Amino acid sequence: MLSRKGLIPEDYVLTRLAEDVLQPKFKAKPGKARFVDKNGTCNVAHTNIREQGRFLQDVFTTLVDLKWLHTLIIFTMSFLCSWLLFGMIWWLVAFAHGDLDQRGDDFVPCVTDIHSFSSAFLFSIEVQVTIGFGARMITEECVSAIIILIMQNIVGLIINAIMLGCIFMKTAQANRRAETLIFSKHAVISVRNNKLCFMIRIGDLRKSMIISATVRMQVVKRTTTEEGEVVPLDQIDIHMDNPVGTNGIFLVSPLIICHVIDKDSPLYKLSASDLQHEDIEVIVVLEGVVETTGITTQARTSYVSDEILWGQRFVPTVSAEDGMYAVDYSKFGNTVKVPTPCCSAKKLDEAGGIAQFKLCEGVTLRTSMRKRRASRRSRMES
Incomplete structure (x- = not known):
């Protein structure tokens, strides 16, 4: 609240x-x-759900329903894991082509300025988030490197679309608007x-x-x-x-x-x-x-x-x-x-409705008032 x-x-x-x-x-x-x-939350606990795999069939809704802490952890880990995975792939490409060895000036590597796994990891980040510092870049030497570049761009776009869409839906959930709808x-x-x-x-x-x-x-x-x-x-x-x-x-x-x-x-x-x-x-x-x-x-x-x-x-x-x-x-x-009758609506209808109830109540009230006045008079005379 x-x-x-x-x-x-x-x-x-x-x-x-x-x-x-x-x-x-x-x-x-x-x-x-x-x-x-x-506050509107349903007080129902779902237990003994055996088919847990059904939640994975709708991954987007599952991510939106998660708590903010879990969503932020998944958001961070999805990018880190993809950067590490493609960083490893870029390092393997450089290792297979011999880019890690010191060669002459006439040698053309698949990716320039990759000398270790750290530089391959940095190049993976530059490719996926399109930073492009300019020191490392792909060349025309390796067709496999071009294919990996295309694959990483597609994977990065998919992760961005899913995770950013999930963050947007969680911040714009309809139940936030319900916070200002109040009931007595x-x-x-x-x-x-x-x-x-x-x-x-x-x-x-x-x-x-x-x-x-x-x-x-x-x-x-x-x-x-x-x-x-x-x-x-x-x-x-x-x-x-x-x-x-x-x-x-x-x-x-x-x-x-x-x-x-x-x-x-x-x-x-x-x-x-x-x-x-x-x-x-x-x-x-x-x-x-x-x-x-x-x-x-x-x-x-x-x-x-x-x-x-x-x-x-x-x-x-x-x-x-x-x-x-x-x-x-x-x-x-x-x-x-x-003033409200204490009887049920059924008995009220059987008695002839609220108008008849008010009439009977008035008669009862007058009778009781007369009895009280008569008792007061008898006391004063005695």
Whole structure:
């Protein structure tokens, strides 16, 4: 993250931007393994892979996926090994032709000024990196030397293309752009437009836009089929009711992504108490094309049960100032409590919807108030 690289202070780390300092910090249940970490990395270990040779069939992707230290070691060793290999070949050519022996002025060597392996190694470097100091050069005396010169130039071009392309791809990887795509640390469940909704907030810290940005959500939980088969990581897609009506979003300011908990939702039967005991994880994937580079990028995060706040909603972050809109990222993850039924969306629908719930709640409230007033009067009379 940016804080690890020293670009911004620790107090303004991206995870802090999505967190209200006044809110309690929730921790995942002990022993609960996340499928996707908060920073977007997939928490999956691949073990017992017997066909390791498949990685060598796609050498370029394997090199790009390696760590920077391993990539730089391979980058350096590929050039050193090629220089040493062709340096040995040039020394053998000079040795076979007799260039290492002292001859008269009328003797024409294959390569001038090669007297030892060190000079042959220096000539190999000059040929491959096209330095050409001028002291050593090839002559027309040996056809084999001309062929070796052509071969070394071709090999050098191949190494340059692969290794420089690998370095470029590692520096321009799409996940670097995802560092400035942020998610709220907590998800919330509250009433919106008379419907119980699951909501998160996403934002982009850069001014350069993400083109064709889309958001997808999945619920990952342990399920059992009707035949008794246990699926440890069952991925269930959930539909979203985004501000623009589709999965595509216009991410110029922080947006609240909303999922209406209806009968087709995997959260339909969960109540506030059930959520604390249910072992579920909601994965959010934001994907789009980087405007400046045209590379597709993807940012991911997840929310476990303890990170879903029931009966709260996000506070506004956008305000109009001097003819333009200003975004206050200090409020990005702030939430406030709002009246929300604690029952599941299923029971809410069976009770007649949120309107009927509010009516019943009002009746219950008036009855309780009357009882309290009657008890106070009886106490005062006694």
